Amino acid sequence: MDRRRRGPQATRxxxxxxxxxxxxxxxxxxxYSFEWMGLSGQTTIKEIRHYDDNGKLTETVQEEQRxxxxxxxxxxxxxxxxxxxxxVAHLTSRFQRRRSEDDAFQAYxxxxxxxxxxxxxxxxxxxxxxxxxxxxxxxFARARTLTVLEESSSALK
Numbered sequence: 051m052d053r054r055r056r057g058p059q060a061t062r063x064x065x066x067x068x069x070x071x072x073x074x075x076x077x078x079x080x081x082y083s084f085e086w087m088g089l090s091g092q093t094t095i096k097e098i099r100h101y102d103d104n105g106k107l108t109e110t111v112q113e114e115q116r117x118x119x120x121x122x123x124x125x126x127x128x129x130x131x132x133x134x135x136x137x138v139a140h141l142t143s144r145f146q147r148r149r150s151e152d153d154a155f156q157a158y159x160x161x162x163x164x165x166x167x168x169x170x171x172x173x174x175x176x177x178x179x180x181x182x183x184x185x186x187x188x189x190f191a192r193a194r195t196l197t198v199l200e201e202s203s204s205a206l207k
Contacts, residue, residue, distance in 0.1 A: 091119035
């Protein structure tokens with residue numbers, strides 16, 4: 051059974067998400083209330099001056115131009131790009147960490163397999179000439195095992 055810790059990280063994530071939504075909705079609410087924020091669109095008056103061949107002003111026309119209001123899609127596009135980059139970076143980091151764990155485990159099993167096949171990973175017998183070598187090898191194997199277990203995720207354990 052895979053038990054995930056739900057502690058400060060989950061609380062921080064939930065709090066961050068709540069603050070994000072609060073700020074987002076405040077911006078939307080006030081954005082449609084005030085013209086200067088650009089959500090409700092803006093009206094600009096453009097003055098066009100017509101001159102004759104001598105350079106004299108003949109007429110002045112004022113045009114009203116209305117820019118369309120921003121939609122939620124416009125803001126989604128602005129928010130989606132950084133969010134997608136963050137998700138990709140997180141997944142890449144997670145993949146690389148998992149791959150390094152797999153490589154460390156593979157190297158560990160290879161080293162331990164070599165020690166077993168060479169007969170160096172065994173209990174020292176009374177009267178062994180190389181009892182110190184066997185004890186050192188056992189200590190090395192134990193340390194290597196503990197190191198790999200500490201560095202690995204729960205999936206490899």
